[in-house]
Amino acid sequence: MSSASPLIIALDYPSLDAALCMADQLDPARCRVKVGKELYTRSGPDVLEALHGRGFEVFLDLKFHDIPNTVAGAVQAAAEQGVWMVNVHASGGRRMMEAARERLDRHALSTQLIAVTVLTSMSAEDLAEVGVAVSPAEQVARLAALAQQSGMDGVVCSAQEATALRDLCGEDFLKVTPGIRPASAAADDQRRVLTPSAAMAAGSTHLVVGRPVTQAEDPMSALAALESELAG
Numbered sequence: 001m002s003s004a005s006p007l008i009i010a011l012d013y014p015s016l017d018a019a020l021c022m023a024d025q026l027d028p029a030r031c032r033v034k035v036g037k038e039l040y041t042r043s044g045p046d047v048l049e050a051l052h053g054r055g056f057e058v059f060l061d062l063k064f065h066d067i068p069n070t071v072a073g074a075v076q077a078a079a080e081q082g083v084w085m086v087n088v089h090a091s092g093g094r095r096m097m098e099a100a101r102e103r104l105d106r107h108a109l110s111t112q113l114i115a116v117t118v119l120t121s122m123s124a125e126d127l128a129e130v131g132v133a134v135s136p137a138e139q140v141a142r143l144a145a146l147a148q149q150s151g152m153d154g155v156v157c158s159a160q161e162a163t164a165l166r167d168l169c170g171e172d173f174l175k176v177t178p179g180i181r182p183a184s185a186a187a188d189d190q191r192r193v194l195t196p197s198a199a200m201a202a203g204s205t206h207l208v209v210g211r212p213v214t215q216a217e218d219p220m221s222a223l224a225a226l227e228s229e230l231a232g
């Protein structure tokens with residue numbers, strides 16, 4: 001089932017049972033779901049089958065970053081499991097992203113292929129420590145332009161950069177933005193955050209939300225509040 005909602009709920013749980021317990025409370029017409037490193041490492045492809053069986057479109061977030069041939073094979077494997085979206089790290093470079101694109105095209109796989117620019121957990125200080133002397137916004141713009149030239153369908157960035165990327169890469173280029181925090185929520189390990197409504201106003205095409213919903217005392221009312229913020 002394809003959802004018109006921009007919401008992607010991050011099922012960051014340590015077991016298949018815990019993830020499905022949350023998924024069973026969600027409506028595939030009202031959101032998509034994301035499977036990340038912890039859950040996939042524990043459950044393997046079973047989780048994808050279970051979520052697809054429940055009608056969800058799945059973003060498989062394994063952030064591939066390796067030599068071009070290895071990433072192309074991994075992206076093909078993900079797409080052949082029927083996921084809606086898969087991601088790689090843009091910092092893997094042009095040849096890596098082009099190899100992933102070419103592999104999906106060669107096999108007529110329509111999975112959305114996006115590239116992570118600068119993790120939303122990183123600040124300017126974190127970037128400087130790994131040898132990137134420019135601001136997060138500048139590095140995001142550089143990597144988003146490279147991702148677009150390399151055939152990506154969009155990028156993962158912080159909503160703080162979405163407006164600049166709309167100007168740089170256009171409306172249709174996907175801007176998938178984690179680091180979404182309702183005004184009252186804790187930032188946790190995120191550094192570049194925005195509220196759901198501000199993120200949409202800034203030009204995000206999809207919002208990735210994890211802990212503000214999954215760790216809430218009442219996840220369904222947290223989700224309802226988020227939806228009404230977006231509707232309002």
Ligand SMILES: O=C(O)c1cc(=O)[nH]c(=O)n1[C@@H]1O[C@H](COP(=O)(O)O)[C@@H](O)[C@H]1O
Pocket residue numbers: 010012036061063087116118119120121156157178179180188190208209210211212
């Ligand atoms: O690719 C991602 O999904 C991702 C990229 C990024 O830059 N920052 C980021 O937080 N994420 C993921 O988005 C989710 C955010 O979760 P919360 O911080 O709990 O809302 C996590 O599953 C992260 O792995």
